[in-house]
Amino acid sequence: MxxxxxxxxxxxxxxxxxxxxxxxxxxxxxxxxxxxxxxxTNEINNVDIAILDHSKDATTKEIIAKISASKYFSIKQVIDNEASIEKVFKKGKIKAVLNFEKDFSKKLITDNKATIQILTDATDPNTANTISNYTTSILKNYQQDLNRGIQLSYQIEPKVRLAYNPELKxxxxxxxxxxxxxxxxxxxxxxxxxxxxxxxxxxxxxxxxxxxxxxxxxxxxxxxxxxxxxxxxxxxxxxxxxxxxxxxxxxxxxxxxxxxxxxxxxxxxxxxxxxxxxxxxxxxxxxxxxxxxxxxxxxxxxxxxxxxxxxxxxxxxxxxxxxxxxxxxxxxxxxxxxxxxxxxxxxxxxxxxxxxxxxxxxxxxxxx
Amino acid sequence: MKAANAIQVKNLTKTFGEFTAVNNISFHVGKGEVFGFLGANGAGKTTAMKMLIGILKPTSGKAQVANYDITSHANDVKKNIGYMSQRFSLYNDLTIKENITFFGGIYGLKKATIKTKTQALINDLGLHDEANKLVGSLPLGWKQKVAFSVSLLHDPQIIFLDEPTGGVDPITRRQFWEMIYREAHKGKTIFVTTHYMDEAEYCDRVSIMVEGKIEALDSPKNLKTQYKVDSMNQVFLKLARNIE
Amino acid sequence: MSIIVKNISKSYGQVKALDDISLEVRPGELFGLIGPDGAGKTTLFRILTTLLLPNEGTASVNGFDIVKDYKSIRNNVGYMPGRFSLYQDLTVEENLRFFATIFGTTIKENYDLIRDIYVQIEPFKNRRAGRLSGGMKQKLALSCALIHKPKVLFLDEPTTGVDPVSRKEFWEMLKRLQKQNITIFVSTPYMDEAELCDKIALITDGKILQINTPEAIKASFPKKIYKVRSSETFKLIQDLGTYNKTHSAYPFGEYIHFTSTQSDFQPSELIDYLKANKHNQIEVLETNATIEDTFMELSK
Incomplete structure (x- = not known):
């Protein structure tokens, strides 16, 4: 020993x-x-995005305000035509562009449907994926607010709970x-x-x-x-x-x-x-x-x-x-x-x- | 300073912090001389040699090697000397030919020159069968002979040999010294360290370093007369032991 | 017998490191294994210290078989490998204490045995081993190999690369150790050290050339040796090389050792030859063979 x-x-x-x-x-x-x-980290924080708003009506403003209020995004630029999208991506700072179609509010009311195009810079696929997930979830929330009080027939509402790591840290x-x-x-x-x-x-x-x-x-x-x-x-x-x-x-x-x-x-x-x-x-x-x-x-x-x-x-x-x-x-x-x-x-x-x-x-x- | 001297050293000193490795040494080595540089382990031989071959800066003092100042013209010194040590001489994982080509290359020899020199070297040493073998597979004695020839490739005026024959068998050791004599005969200057005292006898002159200083410098014959002994071994023992 | 080696052979792939080696070492003997690098000395040491298995042959140390009883051998021998093999980041004293502990003893218990050697390095006992000079490292290594009072001491090239002064001291230490009844098996490439052993084996290329006392080996030299010198050594070597009666001519210090092919050779013949070749201050004297002469003659 x-x-x-x-x-x-x-x-x-x-x-x-x-x-x-x-x-x-x-x-x-x-x-x-x-x-x-x-x-x-896989989280995103204050990602720079740009907005291309073809309608500039009350609904789009409200959505933009919601996105801007989240800590995930910061709106760095507002552009006014499709051609600029390519340009801002090439500069590299802007990681995503939200493109609202023309007459957004009107279409939403008359057709019950309006489109937002989410364009992400997928040179970094992880970030692009996360950005699109986050924006989608903000939009979904907004949609639920809109539908509150309105009786819809047959609706499935997925409720996601992230177990053990709710904040996805x-x-x-x-x-x-x-x-x-x-x-x-x-x-x-x-x-x-x-x-x-x-x-x-x-x-x-x-x-x-x-x-x-x-x-x-x-x-x-x-x-x-x-x-x-x-x-x-x-x-x-x-x-x-x-x-x-x-x-x-x-x-x-x-x-x-x-x-x-x-x-x-x-x-x-x-x-x-x-x-x-x-x-x-x-x-x-x-x-x-x-x-x-x-x-x-x-x-x-x-x-x-x-x-x-x-x-x-x-x-x-x-x-x-x-x-x-x-x-x-x-x-x-x-x-x-x-x-x-x-x-x-x-x-x-x-x-x-x-x-x-x-x-x-x-x-x-x-x-x- | 006389231009005829291959090496001229004046008051050369090297200190490492408090410790003085080389303490104010002065000597010269004549052209074509075989100069034995002896001393006990830790006496400062290696430090002195490193300064002379231009890879260590002296703390004070001056030295000229091949007529170039070792401090201000270290690169010219390196071009004009050959160096071979016991520890590192050739790459074991390259063949003899590859080693020659490599070392010829770093000294800027032309391709054609390297080719003729390679052939001459292999002929001289009788290594036709081994030329394409890895150096690592050769016996130590052969390796050292090849290494010596390689250090001569760029035709240097002075060759520094750091314990070239350590562990080599007695016959090869003597063949090695014949090679040294042959080069000295051609006018090359040889600066050699060794622990074999019989090899010290082969030198034209030897210096013995003790604790950073050169305690004795003369021909083996004169040293033996001076210390009243009959071998260099006894001279060495007398000098190095008295100090302790 | 302290060490018995019988017909040991060892190969590494194609290379035969040891070829049918046999020898015996008596208790208390200082036995030298003399030969250049690559002769197979280290391989034999490793076989005897149970670090390697031979391909053929048997050997025993202190009566223990090197294969079967390797554990007993490891308890009873001291070993100093060729390279400096101590812990460089440990101090002198820590190294010594460590080796004492793993052999289940203490420095105090066996201090008598190493005192003679250790006192020389004791002033530096708090210095890290890596910062010792060559001679001091060697003394520490010897102290560590001795600290458990081994019956047989194996020293593989303890003096290689060491200056003549430290070498002389080292051999004086070995002589004193021998008096303590320790069998010492030592190897060296320096032929002059052979004279200090009781018995030597000359080895080259894995084969033993001769085993005997140094005196007997020198006496066995088959020819008369003449030491020759003239004013021009290099020319002398060359001229002796081309002389038709030369059997061998090797530089030895300031002389050339010369032997002739002729049994009835007369020095005057050589003097005449050298004179004809314009040599001055010619000296041709009969001399005694050294171990190195014998070694070269046998390995020729």
Whole structure:
């Protein structure tokens, strides 16, 4: 046991003396969460739009006023012919143009129908989509106001409720994702680098020719990083609680336990990488390409898995991060207990055991 | 300063913070001389050499290499010297031919020149079968011989060799020194560091650096007479040990 | 026997690193494995320290088989690999303490063994290992390899790249360690260090050329050696190279060591030849073979 503690003490010396890595280790999660929370978002705010109003009557004025009053849009320009639409889009500032047809009010009364054309700049498809959704919903509201008190026959009124994230805050989606990425990075990349560094320096030779058992070396390497990763997880959760006011509906205990499970999963992956990689550089590339990219692209962190092509959907099942994201979204946003996420938890446990078994089997008691 | 000297060093000093790595050294190396630059680990040899090849600025003092000032004309110095070190000499993942082409290229040699030089080099070293093999697969001794020839590609007047024979087998080590002699015979100046004291005996003159200063500088023969011993090894031990 | 190596061979792909190596080292012996880079020295060290498995042959260290009993070997040997292999970001003392701990001992317990070496670096015990000079690093590495009082000490090229002063000191330390009844198996590319060993094995290209005491190896040199010099060394090398009675001519310091193909060779013949080739201050004297002479003769 004394040997083991001595080993862990040495690991902490390495970590604490490498100021640059330490800074990245603790600075990165904070920067990433803030970045995703504030800067990279699917919400729109004060989007510049232009109005092309061919009728200029009471109804169009009322609609324009409503749109202008919403915090989503700010009317930057009023144009008077179709030809200008192209021009304003090309300038790039204006992201959408609302085109009211001629005699809007009159048509609405006589034909019961009038048309507004919503033109969006779809060079950024996400924003364009959101803009059109928002304008449509403003128009629908207005229509309901108009129809109030009037008896209409056969009307279906869809009532949408956005459960668990009523304001559609994207930070709710990013926090679980960022946490997954950070935990993966700290655990897998850092352990694999720290093991391969010993190989590169030649100190692994001395460790092998010593009474230390392989599992002692592995566990000794892993323990400090479990601690670091847990600290990171806590920092991220605190940030999301207090900076983004993101609630944690479920149990903190369960959240902690699942996080530790995922950390161990990532660590075992890191060890697996280090048994294959011979240099720090290879270990880093393997972690970045082999772990980070799938975690970001295929875990449902940014792109919804359900809209991926089938082969990718199948592939996404082998990515531990996918299951962890489902688990923490469940706990944080829906407040579910283990009875709802036991399946995902079991999958993670299974994967972890699998990785650990392989890495112990692959761990070399000799140099080749 | 005499123009006949290949290297002329005057009061050269380099400090890193509090630490004086090279402390006010002065010496000269004549044209066509084989000059051994000896010293214990950490005595300041490498720092001094880095200044002479124009990759490190001196704190004070002056030096001319191939008649160019090492501070104001570092680029001209680099064009007129060849450099080979034990640590880095050739790219292991390129073949001998590719290495020659690459190094010829960075010294601005013409394609045709590179071609003839490559052929000449391969003939001289008898490497016909190995020319297209990766340098990494060659024994160390061969690698060092090729590296030495490559450092001569652009016909420099002075060649700096930093521990060129470390770990090389005794026969190849001697062949390497024959190559050095041959170049010196052609009028090239050789500036060499080594930990093999028998190699120090092969030099025309040697200097021994101790803690940043040159403690002795003369021909091996005179040094041995001066210190009343019969090998350079003993001269070295006497000098470096007395200081400690 | 402390170390027994029987018919060990090891290949990496096509390259044969060790070819049918056998040797024995007695307890308390200072045994030198002498040969240039790429001779296979490190491979043999790694096999004996249980880091590599041989393709063929068997070996034992301290009575333990290197394959079956690798764990026991790892408890009983000290190993200093060729490259400086300590933690550069740990201080001198932290390195030493770490190695003491993983071998289940303390610095205090075995301080006697390393005192002689460690006192020289103790003033710098709070300095990070990465900032030590070459000679000091080597002393620290040796202290770390010794801290658990190993019965056999493996030192792979401990003096490579180290200046003659530190090398001399290092060998003096080894001599003193030997008195503590530790078997020392050391490799070096420096032929002059061979003289300091009790017994040496000359190795090149994965094959052992000869195993014996340094004296016996020198005495085994088959020819008379003459040291030759004249006022012009380079011309002398060239002229000896083209001389029809030359068996070998190698520069050795200020002299050229010359052997002849003729068994009844007379120095006067050579003097005449050199005079004819316009050499001055000619000197031809009979001399004793060195280890290096023997090595070159055998590996020719």
């Amino acid at each position: 004394k040997r083991f503690i001595g080993f862990i003490q040495k690991e902490f010396y390495h970590i604490l003396r490498d100021r640059r890595s330490l800074f990245i280790l603790f600075g990165m999660p904070i920067v990433q969460v803030l970045l995703f929370g504030f800067a990279i 994207s930070v709710f989606m990013f926090v679980p994702g960022v946490m997954t990425v950070i935990l993966m990075l700290v655990s897998a990349m850092m352990t694999s680098i720290s093991i391969t560094r010993e190989k590169e320096l030649g100190t692994m030779e001395i460790l092998l020719v010593s009474p230390l058992k392989p599992f002692q070396v592995i566990i000794g390497k892993v323990v400090p990083y479990i601690l670091l990763a847990v600290i990171n997880a806590i920092v991220i959760i605190l940030l999301s609680l207090f900076v983004f006011k993101m609630p944690v509906q479920g149990s903190f205990m369960l959240l902690g336990a699942e996080s530790i499970l995922f950390i161990i999963n990532a660590l075992s992956l890191g060890i697996l990488i280090s048994t294959i990689a011979s240099s720090q550089q290879t270990a880093m590339m393997a972690s970045l390409m082999g772990l980070m990219l799938p975690v970001i692209l295929l875990s449902g962190f940014i792109f919804p898995i359900s809209s991926m092509p089938l082969p990718l959907q199948i592939l996404s099942n082998i990515i531990p991060a996918k299951w962890f994201i489902i688990i923490i979204k469940g706990i944080m946003l829906k407040g579910v207990g283990l009875n709802f996420i036991w399946k995902e938890t079991l999958i993670l446990i299974g994967m972890t055991l699998f990785f650990i078994t392989i890495s112990i089997k692959k761990y070399k008691i000799r140099l080749e």
